[in-house]
Amino acid sequence: MVFAQARWDEPLIIQLSRVGKIGFHESHSYDRTVLDLIPSRLRRKQPPSLPEVSEIEVVRHYTRLSQQNFGVDLGIYPLGSCTMKYNPKICDAIAASHKIQELHPYQDERTAQGILQILYEASDFLAKIVGMDKITLQPAAGAHGEYTGVLLMRAYHLDRGEKSRDEVIVPDSAHGTNPASAAMAGYKVVEVPSNSEGCVDKEALKSAVGPRTVGLMITNPNTLGIFERDILEIAKIVHDAGGLLYYDGANLNAIMGKAKPGDMGFDIVHINLHKTFATPHGGGGPGAGPVGVTRRLADYLPVPIVEFDGSKYYLDYNRSKSIGKVRAFHGSAAVVLRAYVYMLLHGKEGLQTVSEVAVLNANYMAQKLRKIKGFSLPFGEGAPRKHEFVLSASLLAKETGVSALQVGKRLLDFGVHPPTIYFPMIVEEAMMTEPTETVSKQELDKMIQAFERISEEAYAKSDQPATSPHATTVTRIDEARANRPKTMQLTWRSTNPTS
Amino acid sequence: MKLAKTHPYIPNSDESAIRQMLSEIGLQSIAELFEDIPAAIRSKADLPVPSKMTELETRRHVEGLLAKNLSTRDVLSFLGAGVWSHHVPAAIDAIITRGEFLTSYTPYQPEISQGMLQAMFEYQSLICELTGMDYANSSLYDWSTALGEAARMAARVTGRYEFLFPKFIHPERLATLRTFCDPVDIKLVEVTQDKRSGSVDVSDLKNKLSSRTAGFYLEYPSFLGFVEQAVDEIEAAVHQVGSLFVAGCEPISLGALKPPSDFNTDIVVGEGQPLGSHMNYGGPLLGIFACRGETLLRQMPGRIIGKTTTQDGKRDAYCMALQTREQHIRREKATSNICTNEALLALAASMYLSLLGPKGMSEVCSAILDRTRYAIDSLRKLPGVVAPAFDAFHFMEFTVNFDKTGKKVSEINDGLLKAGIQGGLDLSSYFPELGQAALYCFTEVHTHRDIDMLADKLRMILEA
Numbered sequence: 001m002v003f004a005q006a007r008w009d010e011p012l013i014i015q016l017s018r019v020g021k022i023g024f025h026e027s028h029s030y031d032r033t034v035l036d037l038i039p040s041r042l043r044r045k046q047p048p049s050l051p052e053v054s055e056i057e058v059v060r061h062y063t064r065l066s067q068q069n070f071g072v073d074l075g076i077y078p079l080g081s082c083t084m085k086y087n088p089k090i091c092d093a094i095a096a097s098h099k100i101q102e103l104h105p106y107q108d109e110r111t112a113q114g115i116l117q118i119l120y121e122a123s124d125f126l127a128k129i130v131g132m133d134k135i136t137l138q139p140a141a142g143a144h145g146e147y148t149g150v151l152l153m154r155a156y157h158l159d160r161g162e163k164s165r166d167e168v169i170v171p172d173s174a175h176g177t178n179p180a181s182a183a184m185a186g187y188k189v190v191e192v193p194s195n196s197e198g199c200v201d202k203e204a205l206k207s208a209v210g211p212r213t214v215g216l217m218i219t220n221p222n223t224l225g226i227f228e229r230d231i232l233e234i235a236k237i238v239h240d241a242g243g244l245l246y247y248d249g250a251n252l253n254a255i256m257g258k259a260k261p262g263d264m265g266f267d268i269v270h271i272n273l274h275k276t277f278a279t280p281h282g283g284g285g286p287g288a289g290p291v292g293v294t295r296r297l298a299d300y301l302p303v304p305i306v307e308f309d310g311s312k313y314y315l316d317y318n319r320s321k322s323i324g325k326v327r328a329f330h331g332s333a334a335v336v337l338r339a340y341v342y343m344l345l346h347g348k349e350g351l352q353t354v355s356e357v358a359v360l361n362a363n364y365m366a367q368k369l370r371k372i373k374g375f376s377l378p379f380g381e382g383a384p385r386k387h388e389f390v391l392s393a394s395l396l397a398k399e400t401g402v403s404a405l406q407v408g409k410r411l412l413d414f415g416v417h418p419p420t421i422y423f424p425m426i427v428e429e430a431m432m433t434e435p436t437e438t439v440s441k442q443e444l445d446k447m448i449q450a451f452e453r454i455s456e457e458a459y460a461k462s463d464q465p466a467t468s469p470h471a472t473t474v475t476r477i478d479e480a481r482a483n484r485p486k487t488m489q490l491t492w493r494s495t496n497p498t499s
Numbered sequence: 500m501k502l503a504k505t506h507p508y509i510p511n512s513d514e515s516a517i518r519q520m521l522s523e524i525g526l527q528s529i530a531e532l533f534e535d536i537p538a539a540i541r542s543k544a545d546l547p548v549p550s551k552m553t554e555l556e557t558r559r560h561v562e563g564l565l566a567k568n569l570s571t572r573d574v575l576s577f578l579g580a581g582v583w584s585h586h587v588p589a590a591i592d593a594i595i596t597r598g599e600f601l602t603s604y605t606p607y608q609p610e611i612s613q614g615m616l617q618a619m620f621e622y623q624s625l626i627c628e629l630t631g632m633d634y635a636n637s638s639l640y641d642w643s644t645a646l647g648e649a650a651r652m653a654a655r656v657t658g659r660y661e662f663l664f665p666k667f668i669h670p671e672r673l674a675t676l677r678t679f680c681d682p683v684d685i686k687l688v689e690v691t692q693d694k695r696s697g698s699v700d701v702s703d704l705k706n707k708l709s710s711r712t713a714g715f716y717l718e719y720p721s722f723l724g725f726v727e728q729a730v731d732e733i734e735a736a737v738h739q740v741g742s743l744f745v746a747g748c749e750p751i752s753l754g755a756l757k758p759p760s761d762f763n764t765d766i767v768v769g770e771g772q773p774l775g776s777h778m779n780y781g782g783p784l785l786g787i788f789a790c791r792g793e794t795l796l797r798q799m800p801g802r803i804i805g806k807t808t809t810q811d812g813k814r815d816a817y818c819m820a821l822q823t824r825e826q827h828i829r830r831e832k833a834t835s836n837i838c839t840n841e842a843l844l845a846l847a848a849s850m851y852l853s854l855l856g857p858k859g860m861s862e863v864c865s866a867i868l869d870r871t872r873y874a875i876d877s878l879r880k881l882p883g884v885v886a887p888a889f890d891a892f893h894f895m896e897f898t899v900n901f902d903k904t905g906k907k908v909s910e911i912n913d914g915l916l917k918a919g920i921q922g923g924l925d926l927s928s929y930f931p932e933l934g935q936a937a938l939y940c941f942t943e944v945h946t947h948r949d950i951d952m953l954a955d956k957l958r959m960i961l962e963a
Contacts, residue, residue, distance in 0.1 A: 005611060009814075010617070012617070012620075012621060012624075013621050013849070013853050014621075014624065017856075021856070022854075022855070022856055022858050022859055023588070023590070023853065023854035023855070023856065023859070024588065024854050024855045024856070024858075024859035024862070026858075026859075026862055027862070027866060027943075031869065032865050034865050034868040034869045034872060035755055035861070035864070035865050035868065037868055037872060037892070038755060038756065038868070038892065039726075039728060039892050041728060041731075041757075042726055042728065042730075042756055042757055042892065043755065043756070043757065044753070044754070044755055044756055044757050044758065045757070047754070047857035047858075047860070047861060048628045048629045048753065048754065048758070048857055048860065049628045049857070050625060050628055050629070050852050050853065050855070050856045050857050050860065051852075051853045051856055052856045052857065052858070053853055053854075053856065055588075055590055055854060058590060058850060058853050058854050059590050059593070059594065061853075062594045062618065062846075062850060063594065063597070064614075065613075065614035065615070065617055065618050066594065066597045066599040066600050066614050067599060067614065068613040068614035068617070069599045069600055069603050069611075069612055069613065069614030069615045070599070070603060070608075070611040070612060071598050071599045071600065071601065071602035071603035072598070072602035072603075073598030073599065073601075073602045074598070074599060074602075077602075077603075077604075079604060079607070082604055082605075084602075084604060085508075086508050086602075087601070087602055088508055090554050090557065090558060092596060092601075093558075094557075094558060094561050094562065094565070096592070096596075097562070097565055098570045098571075098572050099562075099565035099566060099568045099570055100565060100568070100570075100779060100780065101570070101777035101778070101779055102570035102571040102572055102584070102777060102778060103568055103570055103571075103778060103779065103780040104571065104576055104578045104582060104584070104778050104780070104781075104921070105581075105582055105778070105780050105781030105782075106578050106580060106582075106924050107569070107576065107578060107921050108912070108916055108921065110916070111568065111569035111573075111574065111916070111921070112568055112569075112780065113567045113568070114564040114565045114566060114567035114568040115564075115565070115568050115780050117564055117567070118561070118564055118565075125548045128546060128547045128548055129546055129548065140640035140641065140644070140782065140783065140784075140839075140841075141640065141837070141838065141839035141840070142838065142839060143826070143836040143837055143838045143839065144640060144644070144836075144837075146836065147836055151678060151682065154682060176825075176826040176827040176828070176829075176830045176833070176838075177826050177827075177836050177838050179826075179830040179831035180826035180829075180830055180831055180833045180835070180836035181836040182831065183831040183832070183833075183836075184651075184679075184682070184683075184835070184836050185682040185683075186682040186683045186684070189830075189831040227535050227536055229535055229536070229537055231537075231540065232537070232539060232540065255536075256546065257542060257545065257546045258533050258536060258541065258542055259536050259540050259541055259542055260540075260542060263540045263542070264540050272839075274839065278508075280601045280602050280843075281602065281603065281604040281605075281839075282595075282600070282601060282603075282841075282842055282843030282844075283600050283601075283603045283604065283605075283606070283615040283618075283619075283842040283843055283846065284604060284605045284606070284615070284619075284637070284638075284802065284839065284840050284841075284842030284843075285638065285783070285839045285840040285841045285842050285843065285844075286782075286783035286839075286841050286843060286844065287839040288783075289839075302678075323678055324674045324675075324677055324678045325643070325671055325674035325675045325677075325678060326644075326675060326678055327640055327641050327643050327644050327675055327782075327784075328581055328641055328642065328643040328669070328671040328672060328675060328781070328784070329581070329582065329641075329671065329780075329781030329782055329784075330780070330781050330782070331781070331782055332779075332782035332783040332784075333779055333780035333781060333782055334777075334779035334780070334782065334783060335782070335783055337561075340561070341557055341561055343548060344549065344551070344552050344557045344560065344561070345508075345551060345552060345554065345557050346506070346551050347548065347549055347550040347551025347552065348545045348546040348547070348548050348549070348550060348551075349545075349550065349551055350506050350509075350551045351546055351548070352545070352546065353506055353509055353512050354509065356529045356532075356533075357509050357511050357512055357517075357529075359529070359532050359533070360511065360517065360520055360521070360529055360532065361511060361520075363524060363526075363532055364520045364523065364524055367523075367524040367525075368523075368524075383535055384531070384532045384533075384534070384535055386532075408608065409608075409610070412608060412610055412611050417608065417611065418608055420607070423827070437508075437509045437511070437512075438508050438509060438510070439510065439511075440510035440511060440516075441510070441511055441516050441519070441520060443510075469610045469611070472610040472611045472613075473610065473611070473613040473614075474609075474610055474613055474809050474814050474816045475610065475809045475810070475811060475813075475814075476610065476809060476810045476811075477609050477610055477807060477808075477809055477810065477816045477817075477818050478807050478808055478809065478810045478812075478816075479609070479807065479818050479819075481807040481808060482805035482806070482807035482818050482819075482820045483805070483820055483821060483822075485793075487807070488805055488820060488821075489805055489806040489807070490620075490623060490634050490796075490803055490804070490805050490806075490820060491620075491623050491624040491627045491633075491634065491635070492620070492621070492624040492806075493624060493627060493628070494633070
């Protein structure tokens with residue numbers, strides 16, 4: 001278990017700047033005096049202080065930075081609810097074609113039939129996987145899909161003249177984006193507690209719903225990785241109150257081919273293509289968050305929707321009840337293309353295997369890790385987990401002082417990206433772990449060994465967990481300093497008197 | 500239940516691995532792990548999607564579909580209008596496809612993610628140099644959603660609920676602005692622009708500005724390519740009533756145009772795609788968002804990266820800052836719900852701005868101005884054609900009016916397409932008052948010969 005991340009001590013790109021250098025081929029085919037055409041009151045007097053560097057310096061700089069960054073291509077990255085699975089290279093290879101890269105969203109539809117067909121078929125596959133009737137590909141990310149979904153609920157209720165509905169219900173274990181998306185749409189957020197099984201407390205839900213209910217936003221399996229087996233009853237409680245049921249698709253990787261949100265009573269589903277459908281997370285983005293709906297909500301979808309009239313594919317803007325647009329143009333086509341390729345590569349058999357092995361890997365790991373001294377698997381005793389599980393390090397913290405944070409930092413020394421820590425908030429010292437289907441047993445065992453070793457270190461009063469990480473580009477970072485007004489530095493220009 | 504089939508991306512999909520893992524945790528089959536799904540909702544049939552294909556079959560199939568598209572390498576295109584064709588230096592694609600960047604996610608563990616964190620800190624710094632603003636976030640989805648967030652931020656900061664925008668705004672940006680503002684009752688008010696010059700009607704603006712105004716938004720350069728000249732006057736009027744001044748910028752133009760900070764702009768939004776990203780049929784894109792001053796900073800949406808040190812103080816290091824604005828900490832009280840952003844495109848933008856530097860940016864701007872001027876000179880000679888339709892200084896794009904030719908833009912574009920040319924964006928449905936008008940875009944990718952060819956084909960169509 002040897003891991004050593006590169007330490008280049010790389011300066012900022014601006015510090016590499018030397019007057020007169022350029023990383024760009026200058027042209028000599030025209031007259032520079034055209035700049036004088038700019039009216040003087042609009043002309044930039046001082047050029048922007050950008051770096052002056054040659055191409056090789058830019059390439060080395062960013063190659064070195066890349067070596068100081070950890071990705072799925074380097075090792076296990078079991079960040080819970082983020083589905084950090086392997087991103088097949090063929091998806092990127094196909095997306096590197098000028099036949100997608102150099103297409104303009106406003107070009108004549110007759111010259112875009114290929115991409116329109118891909119978008120149409122991808123929508124169709126996604127709709128079938130989640131059991132919805134109609135899909136919009138526009139949302140740029142999961143949270144953007146959530147906002148779109150909440151706007152669809154709003155449009156539905158307003159269309160029915162139910163203006164007094166203003167409360168969105170979320171479980172206390174929900175992703176932070178759920179309440180944030182509901183609030184963005186102007187709604188109040190009502191939180192319902194989880195029961196001892198880690199599932200929605202139905203009695204609490206019954207008392208939370210009413211004439212003000214817009215809908216309930218949940219994941220299934222939930223953020224503990226536990227399947228909400230009473231989902232049909234939950235759906236009935238919400239629907240009987242006139243509300244709608246929203247499926248946060250962050251955890252879809254658990255159930256492909258096993259169960260469909262549409263069959264569980266959900267009205268709206270968002271799908272994170274960068275999670276379940278393996279499009280690269282890009283260091284934070286891009287993603288894509290298509291939204292699927294049942295027939296009764298289809299009229300409200302944003303425009304345009306890709307349609308097929310039997311002979312040609314086209315963008316349909318003709319939807320009178322549409323919520324309008326949630327972004328410019330038609331969606332992140334290059335991301336959808338990758339997801340389409342991924343779906344073809346797996347097919348119906350492969351997508352089911354994805355979920356089966358993702359769940360097997362999670363349960364294998366959960367059963368192994370819970371037995372390690374200091375760790376436990378709270379909630380849902382005996383219930384199988386789905387694609388992820390939430391381990392608690394609370395006993396370890398109490399007995400040795402080594403917290404989930406320190407376990408996470410120490411994991412870095414073994415070349416393992418830590419799970420999501422301190423989420424969901426209903427678990428103390430939470431470590432939300434999602435290995436995905438794309439890791440081998442050997443890798444899982446390696447991570448389990450790392451946990452064992454950290455537990456031994458903690459109980460042996462070793463200072464390793466507290467002083468970790470040691471093998472990363474930098475040692476433990478002073479995050480408080482980055483947030484204190486006197487030391488905060490958010491650009492290279494800002495200088496602080498105290499720094 | 501049948502065992503899973505072996506798959507190249509799923510190392511534990513072979514029978515022996517599955518059996519061993521199951522037996523180690525005391526199970527007989529994978530099916531047991533799904534038994535908690537009630538029978539009523541458990542899927543009985545296979546997913547109704549096609550069977551899997553090999554990599555070779557997939558490649559042939561998808562490339563066969565893509566071959567039906569005509570890209571800007573197949574046809575000569577003069578479309579802009581929010582997504583623009585520019586040369587993307589090869590070094591950018593080489594770096595952003597490196598797995599260490601490409602397959603990482605939000606740097607929740609900063610010690611192992613210094614590369615992306617430093618790159619995002621550099622991106623924020625470069626955007627601030629280009630726009631002249633104090634702070635930038637590390638990306639939003641696109642210009643239109645950045646505008647929506649800006650209007651909401653202006654309302655939060657001022658406690659006011661009217662947001663003003665100019666008539667000739669990008670229609671898709673306006674549509675997005677509406678879906679961001681309507682649910683929280685921010686009223687959108689249109690301000691007139693002069694039909695001849697495109698200038699904001701300052702008296703109309705002053706009439707509409709009041710103690711209820713959260714902000715006024717100006718596109719600079721405008722959607723239709725003309726550049727507002729009276730920005731100082733507009734800014735003074737906006738600030739006089741205590742409203743925020745929000746500018747929407749196409750970033751390449753800032754290599755030669757005054758940065759928005761010179762006009763005391765409070766918030767800058769824009770589209771970062773021209774900075775080293777391909778058009779990709781309109782997405783993914785890169786939402787630029789910058790602001791001035793600490794009060795606004797604390798209300799800014801999106802992720803922000805800060806420079807700090809290691810705890811032992813020995814080395815510089817980077818981490819996420821001001822996370823208490825964000826959804827994963829603040830939930831319903833967050834400044835925005837954004838989580839996944841456009842980091843990879845921000846990395847491309849950093850590389851683009853670094854490769855070009857001040858000289859390269861000026862170079863690209865002069866190439867664009869050269870093509871714009873050449874195109875205006877060529878097109879205005881055509882019978883019945885008015886180019887540009889607005890009497891103003893234009894950058895990169897301008898409106899061409901065909902009313903006097905007796906032909907519709909749709910007919911003209913049909914004719915051009917037959918000759919292998921994608922004409923400008925038909926504006927007649929967006930802005931009927933402009934008549935039969937199209938928005939043409941000229942960048943450094945066009946040569947004078949390309950423009951000659953456009954003019955020749957247009958002449959043939961108009962004279963036919």
